[in-house]
Amino acid sequence: MADVTAPMALPAQRGHIESRRASVRTEPAAVRIIITLIAVSYLVLFIVLPLVTVFIQAFLKGVPAYLNALNEPDAKAAIRLTLLIAAVSVSVNLVFGVIAAWAITKFEFPGKTFLITLIDLPFSVSPVVSGLVFVLLFGAQGLFGAWLIENDWKIIFAVPGIVLATIFVTFPFVARELIPLMQEQGTSEEEAAVSLGASGLSTFMRVTLPNIKWGLIYGVLLCNARAMGEFGAVSVVSGHIRGETNTMPLHIEVLYNEYQFVAAFAVASLLAFLAIVTLIVKTVVEARMAKETE
Amino acid sequence: MNIEVKNITKQFGAFAALKDVSLGIKSGELMALLGPSGSGKTTLLRIIAGLEWPDAGQVFFNGVDVMSMTVRSRNVGFVFQHYALFRHMTVFENVAFGLRVRKGPDRASEAQIKERVMKLLNLVHIGWLADRYPSQLSGGQRQRVALARALAIEPSVLLLDEPFGALDSKVRKDLRRWLRRLHDELHVTSILVTHDQEEALEVADRVVVMGDGRIEQVGTPAEIYDDPATAFVHEFIGESVMLPVKVEGGAVELNSHGLKLDARGAPEGPATFYARPDDFRIAELHAQHLRGRVTGVRRFGATRRLDVEIDGKNGPAHIETSFPAGFDPRVGDEIGLYPERYRVFAKPETGS
Numbered sequence: 001m002a003d004v005t006a007p008m009a010l011p012a013q014r015g016h017i018e019s020r021r022a023s024v025r026t027e028p029a030a031v032r033i034i035i036t037l038i039a040v041s042y043l044v045l046f047i048v049l050p051l052v053t054v055f056i057q058a059f060l061k062g063v064p065a066y067l068n069a070l071n072e073p074d075a076k077a078a079i080r081l082t083l084l085i086a087a088v089s090v091s092v093n094l095v096f097g098v099i100a101a102w103a104i105t106k107f108e109f110p111g112k113t114f115l116i117t118l119i120d121l122p123f124s125v126s127p128v129v130s131g132l133v134f135v136l137l138f139g140a141q142g143l144f145g146a147w148l149i150e151n152d153w154k155i156i157f158a159v160p161g162i163v164l165a166t167i168f169v170t171f172p173f174v175a176r177e178l179i180p181l182m183q184e185q186g187t188s189e190e191e192a193a194v195s196l197g198a199s200g201l202s203t204f205m206r207v208t209l210p211n212i213k214w215g216l217i218y219g220v221l222l223c224n225a226r227a228m229g230e231f232g233a234v235s236v237v238s239g240h241i242r243g244e245t246n247t248m249p250l251h252i253e254v255l256y257n258e259y260q261f262v263a264a265f266a267v268a269s270l271l272a273f274l275a276i277v278t279l280i281v282k283t284v285v286e287a288r289m290a291k292e293t294e
Numbered sequence: 295m296n297i298e299v300k301n302i303t304k305q306f307g308a309f310a311a312l313k314d315v316s317l318g319i320k321s322g323e324l325m326a327l328l329g330p331s332g333s334g335k336t337t338l339l340r341i342i343a344g345l346e347w348p349d350a351g352q353v354f355f356n357g358v359d360v361m362s363m364t365v366r367s368r369n370v371g372f373v374f375q376h377y378a379l380f381r382h383m384t385v386f387e388n389v390a391f392g393l394r395v396r397k398g399p400d401r402a403s404e405a406q407i408k409e410r411v412m413k414l415l416n417l418v419h420i421g422w423l424a425d426r427y428p429s430q431l432s433g434g435q436r437q438r439v440a441l442a443r444a445l446a447i448e449p450s451v452l453l454l455d456e457p458f459g460a461l462d463s464k465v466r467k468d469l470r471r472w473l474r475r476l477h478d479e480l481h482v483t484s485i486l487v488t489h490d491q492e493e494a495l496e497v498a499d500r501v502v503v504m505g506d507g508r509i510e511q512v513g514t515p516a517e518i519y520d521d522p523a524t525a526f527v528h529e530f531i532g533e534s535v536m537l538p539v540k541v542e543g544g545a546v547e548l549n550s551h552g553l554k555l556d557a558r559g560a561p562e563g564p565a566t567f568y569a570r571p572d573d574f575r576i577a578e579l580h581a582q583h584l585r586g587r588v589t590g591v592r593r594f595g596a597t598r599r600l601d602v603e604i605d606g607k608n609g610p611a612h613i614e615t616s617f618p619a620g621f622d623p624r625v626g627d628e629i630g631l632y633p634e635r636y637r638v639f640a641k642p643e644t645g646s
Contacts, residue, residue, distance in 0.1 A: 188378035191345055195365045195372040196392035196447055206395070210382040 054272045057265035069266035077243040078251035086227040089166040093223050097174025105182035119175050131165050131236025157239030165233040170223045177219030214289040225278045295356050295450040295483050296321045302351035304337055311337040313507040322481045326494035329504035335487045343453050344368045371444030373454040377436045379428040385439050386424040392447040414442040434465045452484040470497050491531050503527050525639035528568045535613050537567040553582055560638040569636040571615045583630035588623045
């Protein structure tokens with residue numbers, strides 16, 4: 001922003017400043033200002049405005065109405081369920097993401113490239129398809145459907161199905177964040193640790209983990225944001241049972257469809273708040289990572 | 295501790311890194327593995343350490359087969375090419391690492407660790423850097439930390455992979471002399487991998503010259519330089535003057551005037567005559583000497599160097615040599631040269 005405001009400061013001096021800076025910047029001031037304005041207004045229009053609207057709508061009928069909406073039993077159930085789903089799927093993806101990244105970056109084995117491609121699959125598949133896959137596998141008409149009914153296991157239209165769909169959709173975040181980082185760091189520090197007598201576990205805890213901790217935090221954060229916000233895949237497997245299988249995004253949709261705008265946006269504001277927190281922590285983590293790799 | 299390497303073979307895909315390599319390293323010796331990149335020297339070092347496994351062959355430490363032991367239990371101090379210091383630990387913690395991961399009765403108390411680490415840091419002259427992080431150190435300082443860290447576990451053998459490779463030439467020279475003095479103090483059996491012949495010849499007790507996955511020659515620096523066993527060693531170590539020749543009747547003919555020299559046991563057929571530039575004696579112009587034309591006279595401080603073009607039997611070759619006082623050559627002069635020392639290898643001339 002400083003770059004934009006400086007040449008705009010005094011029109012009388014502009015010619016002078018231009019001639020001095022001509023060798024550094026080739027574009028005329030007008031072009032620079034227009035391009036910057038386009039970028040900023042685009043951001044305001046498509047990102048900031050909707051976000052602000054969420055909070056305005058949420059507080060439209062005052063703070064008590066906002067708090068009432070969040071205090072309602074179905075809303076509380078949705079929040080609890082979302083937290084549970086996020087806790088389970090983030091922990092599972094944390095463990096398997098680290099294992100996958102470790103295997104890919106520290107060892108050579110056949111089919112490695114295929115595995116890297118496979119990790120990206122959830123990103124390229126539509127969330128609806130991700131949800132449908134689990135219905136086709138575990139639904140009443142599904143591959144394991146008959147067996148599951150026989151043994152009285154409920155997966156689809158129940159919490160396990162939502163957890164499975166969320167794990168599937170959010171799997172890439174931790175692994176994708178760690179693979180480039182661990183590839184860049186190589187294996188020599190681990191080799192040094194082992195040659196000094198450290199066990200495998202000790203090497204991981206004392207050498208590998210501290211080296212990847214910021215990337216790991218960042219990956220977990222993104223994974224968590226997506227796990228709480230996932231709509232498509234969860235919508236397919238949840239069955240939309242109020243107070244039971246409705247996560248926050250699903251609950252918001254139900255409220256909205258029933259014209260309960262304040263309540264819908266009140267719950268939505270929680271997700272929006274989560275997004276803002278994620279962004280702030282991300283900025284802090286990135287600054288720390290940049291500092292440590294100096 | 296003496297180390298015995300027996301018939302080691304290692305293949306990386308289609309590339310044969312080591313081809314049936316056997317080698318003995320005496321206790322307390324500083325041995326250099328010298329060779330161009332791709333000659334297998336680093337692979338051999340990593341196999342001795344237990345960081346790499348051979349396809350065939352064995353490694354013995356003091357007569358004990360260590361092939362069933364991992365790097366963790368071989369008690370080797372390994373200094374990595376780019377140091378591999380733990381970036382999130384201070385210099386002190388880097389050196390203390392090997393002591394801290396010990397379990398059971400071997401585990402030292404905090405006070406013992408502190409004493410040992412500071413002793414080591416002072417030994418490598420960086421005691422004052424104990425609280426710094428690796429990113430705050432210069433290349434030479436990192437090298438010393440890596441060495442102190444490897445020595446902390448009291449290794450039975452010290453393995454150094456291109457320890458001075460990433461340093462500038464001034465620091466390199468200082469550090470390698472210092473490493474030699476340190477070795478004379480500690481007497482720990484050491485193997486050093488390098489592609490720098492000057493480094494190997496200056497530092498090591500014995501040098502192993504490797505080329506293309508094989509050992510070309512093992513010997514003291516003097517033996518390697520003065521008595522190269524193969525054409526590869528002659529070309530790789532020091533300067534070489536090479537002339538294509540033909541061995542006939544146990545002799546080689548160097549010029550068209552009939553200068554014949556003994557072939558030194560080289561088999562009949564095409565061969566290459568090798569000599570060091572400084573092994574040519576400047577002599578009078580004579581049919582029994584090589585004829586040379588002076589193409590340049592240069593002065594480097596106290597020494598004067600002469601560029602000479604000699605007419606070998608198959609075209610000219612260039613020699614750069616020093617010359618005695620009282621001799622005042624000019625560009626364009628014709629002089630005689632006689633090889634005091636030379637070698638003939640049955641190998642077609644390659645390049646240069």
